[in-house]
Amino acid sequence: MQIITQERTGSAQVLQLSEKPTPEPGPGELRVRVVAAGVNPVDAAVRAGDFPLIGAPPFTLGWDLAGEVEAVGPGVRWYRPGDRVAGLARFPQQAATYASHAIVPEEEIARVPSQVDLQQAGALPLAGLTAWQALVVAGGLAPRQRVLIHSGAGGVGHLAVQIAKARGAHVTATASAGKLELLRELGADIAVDYHRAQPVGPFDLVLDPQAGVQAETSVALTRAGGKVITLLDFTETAAQLAQARGVHLQRIMVRPGAHHMAALMTLMAEGALRVVVDRTFPLAEAGAAQDYLAEARPAGKVALIP
Ligand SMILES: NC(=O)c1ccc[n+]([C@@H]2O[C@H](COP(=O)([O-])OP(=O)(O)OC[C@H]3O[C@@H](n4cnc5c(N)ncnc54)[C@H](OP(=O)(O)O)[C@@H]3O)[C@@H](O)[C@H]2O)c1
Incomplete structure (x- = not known):
């Protein structure tokens, strides 16, 4: 799989695109093929070392995701391969959603209704x-x-x-x-x-x-x-x-929550909530995406598309 990693804190240049073996989900976890991952101000703060939420590098940023379930771990009750899902994973611990694939706990995500676009869903969670x-x-x-x-x-x-x-x-x-x-x-x-x-x-x-x-x-x-x-x-x-x-x-400090995600998905399916995606970037340009969010004062959200 493709994944953005960093060996040290610093400017956007510390973010690097790497290849790694695709991981297997553990008990209660899903492997999701990421279609979109939202970029949030906290990402750049952690990257730069201003907000040491997940300790010292090496690590991978990203907490938002939407995509398709590829594999389920033992004991997963609600999802199976092919389901469309979205959520805020593991925040404030490392979730590594700046990647083509991510492992997420099933209790932190929600189903994405068929009417809802996965790019919008991936930019939504945090x-x-x-x-x-x-x-x-x-x-x-x-x-x-x-x-x-x-x-x-x-x-x-x-x-x-x-x-x-x-x-x-x-x-x-x-x-x-x-x-x-x-x-x-x-x-x-x-x-x-x-x-x-x-x-x-x-x-x-x-x-x-x-x-x-x-x-x-x-x-x-x-x-x-x-x-x-x-x-x-x-x-x-x-x-x-x-x-x-x-x-x-x-x-307040945001936290993951499947029920809250499901409520947001319902609003989106009803047409009462839409995510304004100002701009998307390929995964390899994660640093440019963070700089754009910090400097361009976009309207709405910025997202990575692996
Ligand atoms: N506590 C938590 O759990 C939590 C969760 C999410 C976000 N946050 C924090 O909440 C803030 C907003 O998050 P966000 O995702 O909405 O950010 P964002 O998408 O970057 O939006 C911030 C918007 O705020 C406006 N703004 C007003 N005063 C500003 C200032 N002094 N500096 C920068 N922007 C200013 C800008 O629009 P105008 O052009 O209209 O001024 C800007 O587009 C960030 O600081 C973020 O870290 C905290």
Whole structure:
């Protein structure tokens, strides 16, 4: 099989395409022929050594995948060769989905309905599960709530906008000017160019992917008893402000989950959720794909196609 490996941390140049024997699945595992693997900001952070999630190299990046089951290990109950599947594998441990084949636990994936494109499904998992777990699980999103989604055209944000709409929320989303039309197409009721204006609250629920000092604004825009869910660290000032205002402020960390994946697949099959794939790259260009995600500020997702 073909696989992207790295012997040291550093710039995108450390990523190399290698050949390795195709592995056999162990108990409860599947071997998937990867059709698409999403690229996420965490991948470049781990590659560079800024976020030592899986220890020191050698290792292989990648947690997202969609593809076809090729072989099943002992005790696998739900899948057989030929099934179309997608998921976030083993996060935050090594999953090595930057490859033509990957071994994944059956309890972390879901079936991809026939109407759903495997490229979109492969670009979905980490970002989609983050959006779902932030809004629905941690946020307790309810119909008619006023929801604010920062970075609403990013990988997580564009999925969050659609999930919030599908669950009956009134959605305000922020992005830079060139992406406001996309926000409206995705269903945002109000699209705000955050370089020029501030969203008008109060909100019941805010998803804040960038956090940092922005979390202070997020808290200030949230009603007492409302929630702000961040994906990165927030400041001590934001924590104090949240306490003073009676706002629940929480940073979440995405985790794999077959049930959450299945819920996302259902939304996609119903046409309520689509993954905007900004650009795909061949597996051999994994480094270029990471640089593009970091520098080009794409709308939606970037994916590798082995
Ligand atoms: N905690 C977790 O489990 C978890 C899970 C997923 C992601 N994350 C983190 O959440 C963040 C967003 O992830 P993502 O996959 O949505 O990323 P992404 O696809 O790269 O999208 C980020 C978007 O945010 C906007 N943005 C606003 N301020 C920005 C800034 N200061 N720097 C960079 N972009 C900015 C950009 O769009 P505009 O052009 O509109 O500004 C950009 O396209 C990343 O930092 C990621 O590491 C955390």
